[in-house]
Amino acid sequence: MNKLSYISLALAMASLTSCERIFWEENLASNDPRENFEYLWNQVDRHYSYFDVKEIDWNEVKTRYSDSIADGMSEEELFRVLGNMMNELRDDHTNLVSPFNISMYEVALNYQPNYNERTIRDYYIPEMMHTGSLVHNFVGGDSIAYVRYSSFVSPVTNEDMDFVLQRYSNTKGLILDLRANGGGNMLNIPLIMERFVDERVLTGYNETRNGVGHDDFSEPEGFYYNTYDGIRYTKPVMVLVDRGSYSATTFFSLTTKALDNVTLVGDTTGGGGGLPNGGQLPNGWTYRFSVSRLLDLDKVNYAEQGVPPDIIASFDWNDLTKDEILERAMEELR
């Protein structure tokens, strides 16, 4: 045996020992409509968190939609079936994402909107200040502060909060307008809320699906606000909400129930108390849906259907010169 033979033998041995296919499962990429349908249905079945609250019979949904799956159906047809099946969850944290479309439920479209920016700008605060993502000024004189935060996607910094709260430190109360705020980054919630509390406070719980049974959940984990070590505002705060206040805003709203100095005014929030997980189908489309539940201090699970306000008020679209929800909050603070 010469050296070349030895080298060939070593190369052959190396290639033999480098084949991961020996212990890996097959490639599961597939454009087969039924495989994708089954995969998505199973993922939702094993992980979705609100079957009981919404009284959804997921097996019945499968039977109904399975009939619409056919070999050779187009991707657009498959998308429509899968997207409609996901919308049976009646949850805005549920989406199916393909290269050509995104399915969404849009819970706010089932209700009247309660926010009109032009009414506030034309009849209450013509000139706004913009500090980071916070839009603000005095309203109805110099004793009440109005702060608009339109999306939890926009970052809130401590410097922004310092400026705003310092500016309105001599007011009687503050109105935080979260109407039509569709949510975003949960990490922004404590950055605002810890300015309104004097001591560390438990405000709610979160539990996560952790088993194949539809009612298998982890132990509830407490959601706490710490006290900010700096400028705080502990006078009355009115938080304006409506059905467009979704996800992180619903989370924010639920936690106000634990704070004596914070009051919810307006309409019930849109819901979206579950934290969504993302995933991918065998054909490469992606999806997301809720895998956890938000509970109040009594560990009651209602937030997915919306957090009710402490003071009910609604916007009258027949009179655009007046914002009844803002007026109601100002009345409380006078």
Next chain:
Amino acid sequence: MKMKSILIAFSLAAAVQMNGQAKEATIPLEVTRFFSSSLAVGPATFRDFATSPLFYKSTALSANIAWTKMKDRYERKWSLRTSIASAKPVLPELEFTGSKTSALFSSSDIAYQQLRPWPLFNKGKWSYYLGGVGISTLNFRTNQALGNSAVGIEAFFNVMAAGKVSYDLSHEKTGTRKFLWIKREMKPTTRALSLQFNIGLLNANYRQAYDYKGFPEVNGAKLNPFNLVLNSSAWAVNGTRFSSELEFRRYQAGGNAVSWSYVWDALSAPGREHLFQMSAHRIQLTLHFNRKK
């Protein structure tokens, strides 16, 4: 461009080392310490069933440093490696493909290995070694298309049995060798070809459990982002890991060495709920610096 320049510089350094022989080199049998530095490139694949049934494939760049102590062919080695890649999913044929989601995939490990000669089977130029490897690997992955599951962090801990066979390809005399029409002047050189194979005996992993929550989520206002991910992770003792390395090493007169190797590493970790698999194939160039006392 920067990476290309580094690879070229590294290759030049290796070429200088290989041609810089002034006198006969030997495979060290006394106590020898090496500091080794490597660059490698090759295909890497992973699949995380927690978020996708699809393979994500990439070409990964790796860098590796190692400290080796050899005494009478008894070998102890510490090594650190890190690699980075941008991976794309392997999709089926589709009517509308759009732009593929891509995942940033980084993997780092720290390993310790001990090999002892196995003289019972040593014959002629063949040498055999047996030993063990302890390796810990940490992955960090991001895939924005997966929304709140965008971040994946997982760790693997493996105790592996190791076997190595080495063939001494040295030649001691000066001469001429002809291959086809190419004539080559042969100088005395010290070289070795070796193949090492490792198999996992104890395999543990710390990775996503039933749920899969990423950075944008929060449980109980815990603002440390690593907590957000690791809170939903769990330990499991299961899975498999295999790795191998085919190495051609050439020693220099000063005791330094250069090696080219083909490295394969593959693991499968079922975890608590969802299977995770990954593999890497690397062509690796290593400079071994003899740390004289």
